[in-house]
Amino acid sequence: MSISFLKNLEQIMPYVGGMPIEELSRKIGISENNIIKLASNENPYGISPKTKKAIQDFIDFNLYPDGSGYELIKTISKKFNLDPEQVVLGNGSNDILELAARIVVSKNSEIMFSEHAFAVYNLVAKSIGAQENIIPSKNYAHDLLAFEKHISKNTKLIFIANPNNPTGTYINKNDLYRFISKVPSEVLIVLDEAYDEYLDEEDKSEALKWVKDFNNLLVSRSFSKAYGLASLRIGYGISSKAVIEMINRVRQPFNANSIAQVAANAAIKDSPFVEMSYEKNKEQKLFMENAFKSLNIDFIKSYGNFISFQLGSADEAVECYEYLLKKGIILRPISNYGMPKFLRVSIGTPKENKTFIEVLSEFLGKNK
Secondary structure, rough: OOOOOOOHHOOOOOOOOOOOOOHHHHHHOOHHHHHHEEEOOOOOOOOOOHHOOOOOOOOOOOOOOOOOOOHHHHHHHHHHHOOOOEEEEOHHHHHHHHHHHHHHOOOOOOEEEEOOHHHHHHHHEEEEEOEEEEEEEEEEOOOHHHHHHOOOOOOOEEEEEEEOOOOOOOOOOHHHHHHHHHHHOOEEEEOOOHHHHOOHHHHHOOHHHHOOEEEEEEEEEOOOOOOOOOOOOOOOOOOOOOHHHHHHHHOOOOOOOHHHHHHHHHHHOOOHHHHHHHHHHHHHHHHHHHHHHHHHOOOOOOOOEEEEEOOHHHHHHHHHHHHHHHHOOOOOOOOOOOOOOOEEEEOOOHEEEEEEEEHHHHHHHHHH
């Protein structure tokens, strides 16, 4: 007799991130120092000096983390003028997304999200065995009017990414607020804002203030992107006290490790580093957009630190990805997002971006 696994797990394909530098180095025999990774929307400028010092000064490796996350939560709540009881830490923002589902979703209920939205939403739904209500996108963006029309008595959770990954599209604040106000109060709305730090000032989210207006709104944020702490897996969620209390009942006791908490506490205080990352990303994103235009490559206007661009066919997208790999450049294929003709490129340093465009031009020249 063999183990009887849960039926809903048969539908799940494990999440596959961007290829690690070490893996490509082993495959093609190029030194890791000569490989450019533009696959995972990481901060190419690393972490701030203040954050690095906080990590280097950490010594309590033998002790368990503070399971309450007291110091980091205090800093977050002070920064955003919140009650500490409105904040919860996660093992990356992905942890927050899954915890949100665990407090409201069952096998008989439904999770709603957009076509071409972050792959983890689909994984969360399938792992619970819930129904997925995938709303067709409009020009690769969330169609909130369609969302509204498809909310039913079975809808328990709505995921919205703003900006969205992998399309980079953005929802106007007025439209987003209007939508949230229309959603029934018994439906939990998770607003995934992993890329908010890369938005221009006029576009930056006001959702942390909206939490006071909507008890069913949970805002998820990450330290993996602009703060550069992807390897430490630390994120946070902000919501009503009632929602946070329920999440604290189901989360793992030490889901945010000590080094991650110390690093994040230093990182969130270092506004100049985040501002520098934003400015450089804005400058280099414009460089990439102009390069794509000069190469007659269609791309989706992005509000994040990445751009999804389109090749002539799905086969050409695969060929382009493989060609770049052989040259030591890692991009992200996004056929699993229903976008087989597209590749996603993270915005790197000026040198990395220039090299990428040169090799991409070389590929296009060979394929004429």
